[in-house]
Each structure stands twice: as C-alpha cells, then as structure tokens.
Amino acid sequence: MKFKVLKKPPVQGYKSFLTTLFSVIIALLISGAFLMLVDVNPISAYKDMLIESLGSFYGLTETLVKTTPLILCGLGVAVAFRMQLWNIGAEGQLYMGAFGASLVALHLNVESHFVMITLMFLSSIFFGGLWALIPGALKAIYNVNETIVTLLMNYIAILWVDFLVYGAWKDPKGFNFPLSAEFSSAARLSEYFDTRLHTGFFIALVCALIVYLLIEKTIWGYEIKVIGSNSKAAAYAGINIKKNIMLVMFISGALSAIAGFSELAGVQHRLQHAISPGYGYTAIIIAWLAKRSALGVVLVSFLMGVLFVGGDSMQIYYQLPVAMVSVFQGLILFSLIVAEFFKEHKIIMVKQQ
Amino acid sequence: MSSCILKIENITKSFAGFIANKNVNLEIFEGEIHTILGENGAGKSTLMNILTGLYRPDSGNIYINGTRVNIKSPKDALNYKIGMVHQHFMLVNNISVFENLLLSMKLDSFVINERKLKSKVKEILREFELDIDIEMPVWKLSIGQQQWVELIKLLIRDSKILILDEPTAVLTPQESEFLFTFLTKLKSQNKAIIFISHKMKEVMTLSDKVTILKKGETVKTLNRGEFDEQLLAELMISNKEHLKLEKSAKVFSKQILKIKNLNVKNDKGLSDLSDFSLELFEGEILGIAGITGNGQKALAEVLTGLKKPLSGQIIVNDQDITYSTSKSKYISGIAHIPEDRKTMGIAPDLSVDENLILKNYSSDKFTNFFFLNKEKIKQNAREQIEKYSIKMGYDGIPVRLLSGGNIQKVIIARELSENPLILVALYPTRGLDVGSAEYVHQVILDSREKGMSTILISEDLDELLKISDRIAVMFRGKNMGYLSPESATKTEIGLLMSGKK
Ligand SMILES: Nc1ncnc2c1ncn2[C@@H]1O[C@H](COP(=O)(O)OP(=O)(O)OP(=O)(O)O)[C@@H](O)[C@H]1O
Ligand SMILES: [Mg+2]
Numbered sequence: 001m002k003f004k005v006l007k008k009p010p011v012q013g014y015k016s017f018l019t020t021l022f023s024v025i026i027a028l029l030i031s032g033a034f035l036m037l038v039d040v041n042p043i044s045a046y047k048d049m050l051i052e053s054l055g056s057f058y059g060l061t062e063t064l065v066k067t068t069p070l071i072l073c074g075l076g077v078a079v080a081f082r083m084q085l086w087n088i089g090a091e092g093q094l095y096m097g098a099f100g101a102s103l104v105a106l107h108l109n110v111e112s113h114f115v116m117i118t119l120m121f122l123s124s125i126f127f128g129g130l131w132a133l134i135p136g137a138l139k140a141i142y143n144v145n146e147t148i149v150t151l152l153m154n155y156i157a158i159l160w161v162d163f164l165v166y167g168a169w170k171d172p173k174g175f176n177f178p179l180s181a182e183f184s185s186a187a188r189l190s191e192y193f194d195t196r197l198h199t200g201f202f203i204a205l206v207c208a209l210i211v212y213l214l215i216e217k218t219i220w221g222y223e224i225k226v227i228g229s230n231s232k233a234a235a236y237a238g239i240n241i242k243k244n245i246m247l248v249m250f251i252s253g254a255l256s257a258i259a260g261f262s263e264l265a266g267v268q269h270r271l272q273h274a275i276s277p278g279y280g281y282t283a284i285i286i287a288w289l290a291k292r293s294a295l296g297v298v299l300v301s302f303l304m305g306v307l308f309v310g311g312d313s314m315q316i317y318y319q320l321p322v323a324m325v326s327v328f329q330g331l332i333l334f335s336l337i338v339a340e341f342f343k344e345h346k347i348i349m350v351k352q353q
Numbered sequence: 354m355s356s357c358i359l360k361i362e363n364i365t366k367s368f369a370g371f372i373a374n375k376n377v378n379l380e381i382f383e384g385e386i387h388t389i390l391g392e393n394g395a396g397k398s399t400l401m402n403i404l405t406g407l408y409r410p411d412s413g414n415i416y417i418n419g420t421r422v423n424i425k426s427p428k429d430a431l432n433y434k435i436g437m438v439h440q441h442f443m444l445v446n447n448i449s450v451f452e453n454l455l456l457s458m459k460l461d462s463f464v465i466n467e468r469k470l471k472s473k474v475k476e477i478l479r480e481f482e483l484d485i486d487i488e489m490p491v492w493k494l495s496i497g498q499q500q501w502v503e504l505i506k507l508l509i510r511d512s513k514i515l516i517l518d519e520p521t522a523v524l525t526p527q528e529s530e531f532l533f534t535f536l537t538k539l540k541s542q543n544k545a546i547i548f549i550s551h552k553m554k555e556v557m558t559l560s561d562k563v564t565i566l567k568k569g570e571t572v573k574t575l576n577r578g579e580f581d582e583q584l585l586a587e588l589m590i591s592n593k594e595h596l597k598l599e600k601s602a603k604v605f606s607k608q609i610l611k612i613k614n615l616n617v618k619n620d621k622g623l624s625d626l627s628d629f630s631l632e633l634f635e636g637e638i639l640g641i642a643g644i645t646g647n648g649q650k651a652l653a654e655v656l657t658g659l660k661k662p663l664s665g666q667i668i669v670n671d672q673d674i675t676y677s678t679s680k681s682k683y684i685s686g687i688a689h690i691p692e693d694r695k696t697m698g699i700a701p702d703l704s705v706d707e708n709l710i711l712k713n714y715s716s717d718k719f720t721n722f723f724f725l726n727k728e729k730i731k732q733n734a735r736e737q738i739e740k741y742s743i744k745m746g747y748d749g750i751p752v753r754l755l756s757g758g759n760i761q762k763v764i765i766a767r768e769l770s771e772n773p774l775i776l777v778a779l780y781p782t783r784g785l786d787v788g789s790a791e792y793v794h795q796v797i798l799d800s801r802e803k804g805m806s807t808i809l810i811s812e813d814l815d816e817l818l819k820i821s822d823r824i825a826v827m828f829r830g831k832n833m834g835y836l837s838p839e840s841a842t843k844t845e846i847g848l849l850m851s852g853k854k
Contacts, residue, residue, distance in 0.1 A: 218725065221725075222707065233698065
C-alpha cells in the first residue's frame with residue numbers, strides 16, 4: 001500500500017467553502033481535545049472567544065486593531081507574490097518601519113500633530129522600503145534568491161531595534177525595561193469611540209484600495225501581472241523587468257513598514273522589544289490564503305484578527321499558557337492551508353501488485 | 354478483420370458551461386492509423402485528454418476491447434495501455450534523457466531495475482534506428498529529438514494505443530518523414546495510432562481512416578479511398594467561403610531593412626548567426642527557408658531587440674538600430690510572431706483581452722493617464738476575436754486554456770493589429786487549421802498592399818512559394834542566397850537548405 005498525491009481540477013463555489021469549513025471543524029475538534037486535557041470545556045471556550053472578539057462593540061474594535069497590521073503586511077507580501085517575488089521579510093520590514101517612525105518621533109521636536117504624523121509616516125516608508133529594496137536590487141542585478149535574503153534580513157532588523165531599545169534609546173525613566181521613551185501626544189494617531197481603534201485601521205483600508213486600483217486598473221499593474229505570469233513574455237513586450245522588481249520590492253516593504261508605523265503611533269506609543277507577535281509571518285499565510293487579491297487580504301486579515309483576540313481572551317479567562325493558544329492558532333491556520341491543498345489535489349491509495 | 358480496441362460512445366465534456374465535446378462517437382481498431390481532423394478549437398485535444406485521464410467526461414462511455422472502462426487518471430490510461438504525446442509536451446529540462454524516462458517509470462513502481470531498463474531503451478533505439486544519446490540533458494536535444502523521448506516513454510510502457518497530438522507541427526519535413534516510417538512500423542505491429550494534424554498532405558498519405566470533428570461533434574468517419582483533400586476541408590470548415598489568394602505584381606525599390614555581417618552567439622556558446630547579411634524592400638514578403646535551428650530564432654530576436662549581436666549592423670530606414678532596446682521607436686515598429694508561442698508569445702494566466710494588448714498596452718488607445726481603459730480593451734478584443742474567428746470558450750478565460758491554434762491566432766492578431774513597418778513571422782501558420790492558415794496568408798498579403806514588409810520564416814516550402822516575393826535560404830547562421838519563387842524548384846531550395854550550393 002502506498003499513497004500518492006494527484007492534482008485535480010480546482011474545486012469551486014460552495015464546495016470550496018464546504019471544504020474550508022470542514023477542515024476548520026476538524027481543527028476545532030482536535031484543539032477541543034487538547035482543551036479537555038487541561039480541563040477546559042471547549043464549547044464554552046470557543047463561545048467566549050467569539051463573544052470576546054465579535055460579541056461586543058469594544059471586542060470588535062479590538063479585533064480591528066489586531067487586523068490593522070495584518071492587512072498592511074498581508075498587502076505587502078501579496079503585492080510581491082503578484083510578481084512571483086517571495087518576500088518573506090515583512091516582519092523585518094515592519095520593524096524597520098517602526099524604527100523609521102520612532103526616529104522622527106523621538107528626535108524631532110514638532111508641535112503640529114499633522115506634520116509629525118506625516119513625517120513619521122514618510123520616514124517609516126523610507127526605511128522599510130529601502131530595507132526591502134536591498135534584496136530587490138540583489139535579485140534584479142545579481143539574480144540572488146530573494147527568499148533567503150528577506151528571511152535573514154528579518155533577524156537583522158529585529159536585533160537592530162533591540163540594540164536601540166536596550167542601548168542608546170532606552171528610556172532612562174523606564175526601570176531598565178527594553179523600551180524607548182513615550183512618544184509625545186503629537187506623535188500619536190487619534191483614537192475613536194473611546195476604544196483603542198485608531199487612524200491606522202483606516203490607513204490600512206485606504207492602502208488596500210490603492211493596491212487594488214494599482215494592480216487591477218493601472219498600466220503599471222498590467223506590467224506586474226504580465227511579469228508574474230511569464231517573464232519571457234514581459235521581456236518580449238518590452239517591459240523593464242529589473243526596474244519593476246525593485247519597485248515592487250520597495251512598495252512591498254513600504255506597506256509592511258506602514259504596519260510598523262501604525263502599531264507604534266496607534267497602539268504602543270513607543271519603540272520596544274518585540275513590537276510584533278509575528279504579524280509579518282502571519283502575513284505570508286494571509287497573502288497566500290487571499291490568493292494575492294487586495295480584498296481577500298482584508299477579509300482574511302479580519303479572520304486572523306478574530307483568532308488573535310480570541311486567543312488572548314482564552315489566555316486571560318482560562319489561564320491557559322501562551323503555548324496552548326499558539327497550538328490552537330497553529331491548528332486553525334494549518335487546517336486552512338490543508339483545505340486549500342485539498343481543493344487542488346487528492347490523495348489516493350495505491351495497492352502494490 | 355482486426356478488432357475494435359477502443360470505442361468512444363456519446364462523450365460530452367464542458368468547461369464552465371462551454372461545450373468542448375458533444376456526443377462524440379469513435380471506434381479505433383488495431384493496426385490502423387486513425388486521424389482526427391477538425392478546426393482549431395474543435396475539441397480534438399480535449400477528447401484525447403479524456404482518453405488519457407487528464408479530463409473526466411461529463412457523460413458517455415469508453416470501451417476497451419469491448420469492456421467498459423473508467424479512466425480516472427493518467428495512470429489508469431497507462432494501465433489500459435493508452436499513451437499520448439501531447440501538443441505541448443513537457444520534459445524535465447535539466448536532467449538527462451534516461452532520468453526523464455526513469456521519472457515516467459516511477460509512476461508504476463518503487464523499485465526500478467536500471468540496467469534492465471537501459472537495455473530496453475537501447476533496444477528500442479536500435480530497432481527504430483534512432484540516434485539519441487540517453488545520457489544527454491534534455492535541453493540539449495532538438496524539439497524533434499525531445500518528441501522521440503516522449504515516444505520512447507510510450508514504447509517502454511508497451512502502449513497499445515498511441516495518441517499523437519500534432520506531432521509534426523514542430524518537426525522538419527525530414528523528421529516528419531522519419532516519424533511516418535516509424536508509425537507505419539508500429540502499425541504493422543498491430544498497434545492503434547490516433548493521429549492529429551492540420552497538414553492535409555500528411556493526413557492524405559498516412560491515414561487509414563479519418564474522423565472529422567466540428568464544433569465538438571463527430572461529423573463523419575471516412576475510410577482510405579473515400580476522402581480527398583477537398584472533401585475533408587469541406588467537411589471540417591464551418592464557413593464555406595473559400596479565399597482566393599491574390600497577389601498584385603509589384604516593383605520594389607526602397608530598401609527598408611539592411612542587415613550587414615551580423616554575428617550572434619547563443620547561451621550554449623555556439624554561433625547562431627555568422628556573418629549574416631540580408632536586405633528587405635518596402636512592401637516585400639521575403640521568405641526565409643531553412644531547417645529549424647539554423648539561426649532563424651536568433652534573427653528574429655536581434656531584430657526585435659531581445660538579443661544583442663556581437664558584431665555587425667542592423668539598419669532600418671537609414672537608422673542604425675543594432676543596439677537599441679525593444680522599447681525604442683524603430684524596434685517597436687517591428688512586429689514579431691515568435692517561435693515558442695507558450696514560452697514567449699503570451700502571458701498565460703491573463704485573459705485573451707489582456708493578451709491582445711501585450712505589445713501596445715501603453716498606447717493612448719487603451720489608456721487614460723495611468724489607468725487602463727477596460728472598455729476600449731474589450732472593444733479591441735471583440736474586433737480581433739471576430740476578425741480571426743478566435744474560439745475561446747467562455748469570456749475572461751485565461752489564454753493558456755485556449756486550444757493550440759487559437760493561442761497562435763491571438764498572437765498573430767495582436768502582432769498585425771498595429772500596422773507594423775516590418776513583420777518578422779516565425780512559422781506563423783504552425784498549428785493553424787487550413788482555413789485559418791489561408792486567412793493569415795490573406796492578412797499578410799493585405800498588409801503587403803499597405804506597404805508592410807514581411808520576413809516570413811518557414812519550413813513549409815509550399816507556403817513560402819505561395820506568398821513570397823523573394824526567397825532567401827538560411828543554413829548554419831548564414832544567408833545562402835536569394836531565389837525567385839517563380840523560377841526556383843523545391844529541389845533547388847532543398848539543396849541550399851542542407852548547405853549545398
Ligand atoms: N481546461 C479547459 N478549460 C476551459 N476551456 C478549455 C479547456 N481545455 C480546452 N478548452 C476549450 O475547449 C475548446 C477545444 O479545445 P481543444 O484544445 O480540444 O481544441 P483542438 O481541437 O485541439 O484545437 P487545436 O487544433 O487548435 O489544437 C477550446 O475552445 C478551448 O478553449
Ligand atoms: Mg489541440
């Protein structure tokens with residue numbers, strides 16, 4: 001007996017939805033078993049998760065707060081995927097964006113909220129974009145594999161931020177914690193409805209709209225799609241591939257950098273150790289599940305936001321260890337990926353003669 | 354009387370509402386070469402893909418030796434001894450021929466006896482007098498040789514029903530001849546061969562039976578003796594009007610393109626063009642005869658700025674364009690129908706509409722400032738689809754799902770739509786049905802009237818003799834000299850093509 005994986009015509013329509021639903025249910029059952037092991041009733045745990053993340057207005061805004069960086073990083077990764085560029089460095093680009101924003105917030109003395117925010121925004125785009133442009137240029141000029149370079153540069157970016165918050169930028173009044181001084185009020189995004197929902201969320205939505213328009217409606221988007229579909233045809237059509245690789249990597253990095261800006265200016269209000277719980281990595285899965293479409297990224301990010309907030313609430317209400325929550329989130333993500341796999345493949349058993 | 358090895362009964366297959374095969378019936382007997390004939394998009398490849406388990410039919414039955422079978426996967430097809438060489442076949446390029454054969458065997462079992470297999474391959478090579486080094490990496494082989502590898506795969510697996518989907522589209526006339534002797538030999542071993550081709554001459558000489566497919570439906574099966582070229586064409590073509598090619602007499606005076614002593618090397622470090630010179634006049638159709646692989650592709654690519662020459666000069670309208678890039682004004686006046694339609698001519702995941710503007714997407718016609726004008730693009734597509742009768746299934750379909758001939762039509766329509774100064778066409782009618790091929794010739798002749806100059810690269814001497822004003826012959830990257838189509842004989846051209854002056 002052996003197993004073999006075969007490609008099949010992709011499942012579409014309601015069947016596709018059922019496949020996803022089915023695999024999510026399986027993931028819920030498996031993690032339910034884990035929950036029972038630690039004496040938690042899975043049904044009530046799941047119910048509380050939903051109530052926490054969607055059941056109240058405040059919960060919903062909390063979910064949107066978590067959704068914001070996911071949308072931005074997801075867009076960044078998706079834009080690069082469009083051109084078959086495997087940028088898995090969104091996490092590092094987020095950190096460099098956060099660095100860029102803090103550089104302005106901590107060192108420029110500007111009174112005007114608008115000027116301050118604009119400068120922070122531009123600075124984060126500048127640093128995050130350049131950060132991604134490095135692997136982009138290496139790819140365009142020397143054909144260096146961007147996957148490895150972007151991945152490794154994540155560590156550099158994260159450690160660079162650590163270096164600052166443990167050293168030069170450490171808040172003297174911070175009891176030796178790895179954090180910078182707090183941003184001035186000019187450097188903070190407005191919050192709405194007495195919740196933590198901030199302007200960053202709306203910036204993310206606008207970015208999604210812009211990315212959608214750029215890719216689907218513009219001449220440039222057409223070039224990107226042609227390169228992504230067949231780079232030889234692109235050369236034949238006279239499209240400048242090298243220039244576009246670098247441009248797309250810059251934009252991709254800039255989008256993730258905006259996530260860093262929005263996290264700091266909107267939520268954390270200072271640079272600190274571990275500003276992201278892995279938004280940039282989750283973004284890879286988001287972009288993939290969203291099939292690289294901008295609207296898809298927004299929707300999938302929202303679902304991930306639910307997962308993040310729900311996970312937090314389990315931690316708080318049931319005193320579950322973080323690892324348990326990670327197992328739960330991992331199972332759900334895994335089941336979504338498996339569902340996508342089974343929409344295009346099937347496994348058959350073959351009898352050996 | 355030999356027995357019916359394969360019977361197809363009322364097969365229907367649709368894609369997203371578009372019916373590609375409708376109640377198809379077909380009987381294949383042992384020891385016969387059975388040709389399937391039909392226009393581009395008639396559903397020939399679809400039907401064959403059903404037989405090999407790549408597609409599942411919506412309804413209908415398949416019988417093998419009288420028993421009903423259910424072919425669910427390519428593996429099932431292999432078990433029923435059905436094998437196919439695809440229209441666009443795919444070998445793994447950077448591994449050797451033998452490893453490619455191994456890969457195909459892996460389908461069947463875990464353990465493979467390498468020595469035994471090797472001797473089997475060698476035996477096949479000897480039996481059919483094939484000259485292929487099985488240790489060679491596949492990319493070093495010519496397309497013709499790669500096709501042999503595909504065929505050898507079928508023979509190793511002892512296929513009884515061999516399907517060849519337009520095998521000769523990519524072969525030189527000599528290679529085709531060789532293939533035909535080979536097929537005849539297989540026939541005498543009682544194998545059943547299903548053959549697809551748009552070349553009527555081949556169909557006439559080779560087929561024991563011909564089944565005609567039209568818009569997905571079987572029209573008729575005819576036995577040898579019951580058909581001739583005329584009848585077959587009438588049965589398969591849907592619009593009856595027959596084009597009568599007319600070519601006006603012209604005197605050419607103005608030189609539009611001059612190539613002087615061009616040298617080009619390829620990725621393998623060999624000379625593609627060596628001291629190649631050529632002159633082209635305004636409004637002229639210059640045919641270039643030559644066996645594929647003698648520098649034709651490189652010629653097209655240097656002319657369109659895709660490749661840089663080592664030395665030499667290209668002059669268009671008194672402008673030196675030797676080192677211009679493909680976006681420059683003069684080069685963008687040179688249209689190019691490339692040899693590899695799938696690897697270069699199209700962006701496979703994009704729609705037909707989007708592929709029709711690949712060359713001029715940024716022109717004012719299709720844009721408003723930074724934005725594409727979807728309305729105009731759609732309008733353009735409607736016109737071209739109508740003009741070239743491109744059959745594309747449903748609206749918005751990615752171009753890679755079109756039939757081979759229809760992909761070629763998309764490329765031709767696009768390249769000719771911009772009224773280019775010069776057209777460089779490599780094997781433009783390859784894979785087109787007779788009607789469409791005629792139509793493309795007509796369009797080239799019409800453009801000639803409007804002053805377009807054409808470099809028509811082809812292996813089909815009939816095609817060259819029919820529409821060229823002059824014929825040049827290419828051999829090992831050199832121009833062997835010019836001939837006049839009125840006075841030249843095929844033997845004369847053939848000799849030059851093989852390098853004999
Ligand atoms: N996977 C698919 N999805 C959608 N449409 C398809 C698919 N495969 C084929 N078609 C459609 O079915 C029709 C028949 O295609 P097919 O490839 O069988 O034609 P054909 O007779 O082989 O033509 P040609 O001579 O040009 O190769 C075409 O219009 C094509 O667009
Ligand atoms: Mg076909």
